[in-house]
Ligand SMILES: CCCCCC/C=C\CCCCCCCCCC(=O)SCCNC(=O)CCNC(=O)[C@H](O)C(C)(C)COP(=O)(O)OP(=O)(O)OC[C@H]1O[C@@H](n2cnc3c(N)ncnc32)[C@H](O)[C@@H]1OP(=O)(O)O
């Protein structure tokens with residue numbers, strides 16, 4: 264009986280392996296499905312750990328979530344080369360802004376996530392079963408992207424609480440995933456709250472995934488991600504009139520860094 268199961272299991276694994284070798288589409292679908300499954304299973308386990316250790320929704324749970332997500336990279340052959348971690352060592356609250364390419368970013372996020380840091384995410388993410396639950400438990404701030412006024416209200420509230428509670432807030436200012444090797448124009452919410460709270464903005468850039476991951480061409484192999492945490496940009500003394508300038512400054516620094524890390528020639532004026 265057990266031998267039968269073992270043989271069936273081996274046969275299925277072999278078949279999947281052959282299919283993966285033969286078809287990039289199957290390879291891509293299986294690897295992404297495995298990633299989602301890993302997220303669902305580990306977030307269920309992490310949720311139990313969070314509830315037992317901390318009892319409910321708190322940023323302290325991020326340490327537990329981080330410990331669960333960090334080993335994911337070994338399953339997918341993703342390697343990280345991180346520079347500039349010392350730039351996270353600013354006392355007190357800050358806004359961290361980074362580029363957002365794929366759901367795989369959760370690995371890059373947890374690889375370097377500093378303590379006492381929550382992310383801003385779209386509210387639809389709460390519907391992803393245990394993944395939504397773990398985000399809630401970790402203190403993720405959910406915004407309704409379909410309603411600018413309510414999103415702005417939540418973000419302004421964040422500007423107050425981040426100072427009161429001494430937390431850093433991680434925002435993806437592109438507002439959506441973008442795997443083209445370039446940046447989308449930045450939304451201004453992150454920069455508004457940095458200036459409202461008078462806290463520094465710390466830009467973080469991940470090199471382009473396009474050499475090893477591309478959902479359009481069904482490419483997903485092992486690969487290296489270079490990460491750079493850039494020096495904090497101070498906002499003390501800036502007012503709401505400076506939001507556009509601050510946004511543009513961050514955008515161009517991050518775009519230059521993205522091209523440099525991805526080995527793409529700098530094209531500061533070219534938007535192709
Ligand atoms: C254990 C295993 C688990 C495994 C899996 C789980 C892993 C980890 C778990 C935890 C990790 C969680 C990670 C979550 C990641 C989530 C990623 C995302 O969901 S990204 C999508 C959501 N994020 C964003 O949208 C980025 C933030 N967005 C903004 O900042 C936007 O500006 C906005 C939402 C506030 C508004 O956007 P929009 O409606 O598109 O309008 P805009 O053009 O940006 O702004 C309109 C005008 O309003 C002004 N503005 C903006 N904000 C403010 C403000 N706070 N105060 C005053 N004014 C504001 C803005 O300047 C515009 O005016 P203008 O005149 O044009 O300048």
Ligand SMILES: CCCCCCCC/C=C\CCCCCCCC(=O)OC[C@@H](O)COP(=O)(O)O
Nearest residue numbers: 299302303365366369390391392394438439440
């Ligand atoms: C009972 C319901 C079951 C639902 C099953 C869903 C399975 C999905 C499970 C795991 C997926 C892992 C996702 C990790 C976290 C993803 C965060 C993320 O990257 O969200 C994308 C969002 O930032 C940008 O939104 P859009 O690019 O605008 O879109």
